[in-house]
Amino acid sequence: MSGFDSGRLFSAQVLAGSEASRAPDAPAQTEQSLYEFVQRFRTGNNDYIYRDRLRANLLAKQNVLEVTLEHVQLWNATLAQAMRQTPNEILPLFESAVKRAARGILHPISTGTDRGRPEAPDCQVTLRSSANLLGMRDLHADSITRLVRIPGIVIGASTLSSRATHLQIMCKECRTLKTLPISAGFGGFSLPRNCSGPEGMEGQQTKPNCGIDPFVILHDKCRFVDAQTIKLQEAPDMVPVGELPRHMLLSADRALCGRVVPGSRIIATGVYSTFAPSSSRGGKMGGAVALRQPYLRVVGLEIDAEGAAGRGAARLFTVAEEDEFSRFARTPQLYEKFARSIAPSIFGNEDIKKAITCLLFGGSKKVLPDGMRLRGDINVLLLGDPGTAKSQLLKFVEKAAPIAVYTSGKGSSAAGLTASVQRDTQSREFYLEGGAMVLADGGVVCIDEFDKMRDEDRVAIHEAMEQQTISIAKAGITTILNSRTSVLAAANPVFGRYDDMKSPGENIDFQTTILSRFDMIFIVKDEHDEGRDRTIAKHVMNIHMNRPGANPASEVVGEIDMDKMKRYVAYCKARCAPRLSEEASEKLSSHFVALRKQIAQVERDNDERSSIPITVRQLEAIIRMSESLAKVTLSPTVQEEHVEEAIRLFKFSTMDAVQAGSVDGMTRGELQEEVQKLEREIRRRLPIGWSVSASRLRNEFVEAQGFTQHALDRTLYVLEKRDVLRFSNQRKVVTRTGV
Numbered sequence: 001m002s003g004f005d006s007g008r009l010f011s012a013q014v015l016a017g018s019e020a021s022r023a024p025d026a027p028a029q030t031e032q033s034l035y036e037f038v039q040r041f042r043t044g045n046n047d048y049i050y051r052d053r054l055r056a057n058l059l060a061k062q063n064v065l066e067v068t069l070e071h072v073q074l075w076n077a078t079l080a081q082a083m084r085q086t087p088n089e090i091l092p093l094f095e096s097a098v099k100r101a102a103r104g105i106l107h108p109i110s111t112g113t114d115r116g117r118p119e120a121p122d123c124q125v126t127l128r129s130s131a132n133l134l135g136m137r138d139l140h141a142d143s144i145t146r147l148v149r150i151p152g153i154v155i156g157a158s159t160l161s162s163r164a165t166h167l168q169i170m171c172k173e174c175r176t177l178k179t180l181p182i183s184a185g186f187g188g189f190s191l192p193r194n195c196s197g198p199e200g201m202e203g204q205q206t207k208p209n210c211g212i213d214p215f216v217i218l219h220d221k222c223r224f225v226d227a228q229t230i231k232l233q234e235a236p237d238m239v240p241v242g243e244l245p246r247h248m249l250l251s252a253d254r255a256l257c258g259r260v261v262p263g264s265r266i267i268a269t270g271v272y273s274t275f276a277p278s279s280s281r282g283g284k285m286g287g288a289v290a291l292r293q294p295y296l297r298v299v300g301l302e303i304d305a306e307g308a309a310g311r312g313a314a315r316l317f318t319v320a321e322e323d324e325f326s327r328f329a330r331t332p333q334l335y336e337k338f339a340r341s342i343a344p345s346i347f348g349n350e351d352i353k354k355a356i357t358c359l360l361f362g363g364s365k366k367v368l369p370d371g372m373r374l375r376g377d378i379n380v381l382l383l384g385d386p387g388t389a390k391s392q393l394l395k396f397v398e399k400a401a402p403i404a405v406y407t408s409g410k411g412s413s414a415a416g417l418t419a420s421v422q423r424d425t426q427s428r429e430f431y432l433e434g435g436a437m438v439l440a441d442g443g444v445v446c447i448d449e450f451d452k453m454r455d456e457d458r459v460a461i462h463e464a465m466e467q468q469t470i471s472i473a474k475a476g477i478t479t480i481l482n483s484r485t486s487v488l489a490a491a492n493p494v495f496g497r498y499d500d501m502k503s504p505g506e507n508i509d510f511q512t513t514i515l516s517r518f519d520m521i522f523i524v525k526d527e528h529d530e531g532r533d534r535t536i537a538k539h540v541m542n543i544h545m546n547r548p549g550a551n552p553a554s555e556v557v558g559e560i561d562m563d564k565m566k567r568y569v570a571y572c573k574a575r576c577a578p579r580l581s582e583e584a585s586e587k588l589s590s591h592f593v594a595l596r597k598q599i600a601q602v603e604r605d606n607d608e609r610s611s612i613p614i615t616v617r618q619l620e621a622i623i624r625m626s627e628s629l630a631k632v633t634l635s636p637t638v639q640e641e642h643v644e645e646a647i648r649l650f651k652f653s654t655m656d657a658v659q660a661g662s663v664d665g666m667t668r669g670e671l672q673e674e675v676q677k678l679e680r681e682i683r684r685r686l687p688i689g690w691s692v693s694a695s696r697l698r699n700e701f702v703e704a705q706g707f708t709q710h711a712l713d714r715t716l717y718v719l720e721k722r723d724v725l726r727f728s729n730q731r732k733v734v735t736r737t738g739v
Contacts, residue, residue: 027093030079034090034097037075038065039104054098054123055105063121064255065098066300069129069147083127087147087271091125091299098123124254127269127300136234136246139294143272150248150296151238154264156231156422156433160257168221171195173210177218185251185297186275191215228257230298231433232268249295256298262419262434262481269300317571325571329634335645338632341560343396346389347539348532351652355380355520356393358649359444359486360401360569361631363624364577375468376577377486378624379517381450383508384524385497390490394446397488400562402570403443405436409453409491412436414460417445418470419481430475437464437483444486451491451509458514461487465517466617489518498525516613519621520653578630580623584643588626591647592619618654622646674711675718681705682715683724686736694727694734 038050054065073080083090103120127147134148167180169191176196182189195210230250239245250268252259260266274292317325331337339353358378365376382390398406407417418435437445447453464470464483471480493499493507508515515521560568580588599614625646630638678701685700686692694716701707716734719725723738 027089030082030090031093031097033076033079034094035100037072037079038098038101041071041075043071043074051101051105054101058102058105058121062255063102064124064126066126066128067094069127069131084131084147086145087299088145088273094125095123098125124256125299126256128302129269129300131269133267135238136248137238139272144274144294146272147269147299148272148296149267149269150232151265151267152232152234152248153439154230154260154262154266154434155233155247155439156262157260158229159429160226160228162224163227163253164222164224166223168218169215170218171210171214172216173214178215184253185271185273186249186295191217225254226257227251227253230260232266232296233439235265250298251295252298252301256301259301260303262432262438264303267302268296268298269302270296270298273297317567317574321567321571325568326634328568329632335629335632337559338565341565342400343389343393345543346392346396347536349389349393349524351649352382352393352522352524354645355522355649355653356397356488357632358625358628358646359488360397361572361628362486363627363631364579365484373468374620375466375484376624376627377468377484378519378621378628379465379487380489381515381518381521382488382490382524383493383498383521385526386492388524388526390524391448394448394488394490397444398446400565400569401444402566402573403440404446405440405443406446406448407436409447409449409451412447412453412457414457417457418460418464418483419472421472421474421477430477432472432477432479432481434481437461437470437485438481440485441482442484444488447487447489449491450489451493458510462513462517465514487518498523512613516615516617518654519618519624520650522653572631572634576631576634576636578627578636578638580626581637581639583640584626584638587640587643588619588622588647591643592622614654618650621654622650625649671711671714674707675715678707678711678715679719682719686725686734688736688739691728691733691735694732697734 038054040048041050042048049071050065050067057064069080069083072083079090083094099120099122102123103118106120107118129147129149131147131149133151134143136150136152139148139150163184164182165184167182167189169178169180170176174195180189191213192215193212195214228251230252232248232250233245250270272294273296274294276289276291277293328334335354335357339350339357342353342356355378359380362378363376366374368374382393384390394406398404416435417437419438420433420435421430422433423430450458464485465487468482468484469480470483472478491510494509495507498507595614595618622643623646626638626642629642629645630636635642681701682697685697697716698709698712701712702709716725720727724736726735726737727733728735
């Protein structure tokens, strides 16, 4: 059985016995050694670390002492080894040693006796260590009862409950009182079946006839501590492809309770232990008494406060790395180099790659004096034809961002993206489990097939995209979770391909509410252009033949490797928050007014409201992009050139999308008018069953009557779709077949 399922008692010698009876590793001696460690340990010429820390904590009414395992190693290597191998036996001794030290601090007395001295409070010892991290997949049977360190993401934390440490029981018949110690963790406990009765005068026990199971628990005389069950999931980047992420139950008590919420990234130090799950208690699992379920009894928690810069330890940058990054930030043309290093195997799409660079770095988040928060994360939507490498870009970002979650639209529900309410199997209470947006707090969520999501699921992420919170009101739980994430979404237009003849509103089947939350919307078209097609074909061939340098244009492939990119992004996000300069803000405000004027003009021309709105959110979007461009070079202020580049990107993406559909200098409204006129003319010119050559139609309408070639092509296309006309002889002859 594991150490703290057995609830064992330790004896300490009170009277000085003979030397032979005192084993070298007796618990009393171990405790004395630990007591001396707390009282005497110091590094160099510094103060007594643990004695001072304990005094400060006790004065602040915190009965807890955090001990670094490496210090114990310096004090006594054998002791530190014992703590790693048998923590269940050493930790109770450590706590009693700390209690003794606390009694000396709180109630110092001049005489050497302990008699009459008030009792000190129970103190908890938590451990911090820099031992190697173990993945959940590396924990095996030989780790049981050992000290381990496991990183992961908290996906659920139960409410605090009270767990008894000492039970007071009484026999119903003879009123005998007993106190039983209970082991920590999830280990079960069963009451004794028989009463041994009160002891007689000479010390012999009398044999009472109390029957079987006579004991009742006196709850008001028991001693309790806070306990909490935490559900830990391994970090997404540690999960092998095609496998489900593993979970583990953690049992925290006293000072370690209530410190984490779903979405926190933590490193838990604890004792790997086992318990018999409720289903197998009493041998229901086919009498499999020896089958036990593992869990971790937490003895130390390290919490990554920001959640933003990688896996726990990744926030700590060495001096060498900081020097390297500050040199790297001064690289000429760094922004262009960085953009080229994003998905180097994908040809072209420079502006989209630049936008993704902005998304990775993000702007500066601001908290206003009235408590309002302005987000710093940038959201990008790629909308376009199939086969334009949208998903590949998303996959690359998932690997390059310090924290990222990839999900596909069809396979994700509102609960899976935001948070779900689960019921705890043991306590039957509801608790929250964070979804993708909560787990990616401080990173990027890549949502593929965004258009295939159900509308009600898409609405769930409105709040997460702008307010950066997820509010839940289900099953009696009302709460708000953080989801400070950037969203990178990819979608196809309504008809599968982008139809130039239709307005952006007809092509994009999204509501204005969600479109206004995207800072940049790119329409990626699969253009037919022979020169470009040749270059792309050559590029793809080179990739498939593993010759990245064969094409002289592609020698810049991946100048910055992915690990460096990831660390640099994490460093910039942690250390840099640029602010606008006076000139930059002046330029931005005048530009925004001009943009609104331009949109009003487009809306007047097309005689309809633009489906892609330009609101104050879009002004904030340009501000965020300018900040992220300044952040790339670790610049503390946003200069004019940053604003110019941000405006250029915005014009290329969102403004282009707004104006899409106007061809040959004509607005869509004019084109539509011309198409209707041409349709009437063609019906009059061609009776049913008659044929005419296509070139003759062109001469008559384009050259003689002044219609545009584009309008004629469009009209013929529409009429063919309606089965009014039919083309034959390699589209040279037009025949009218229908009404």
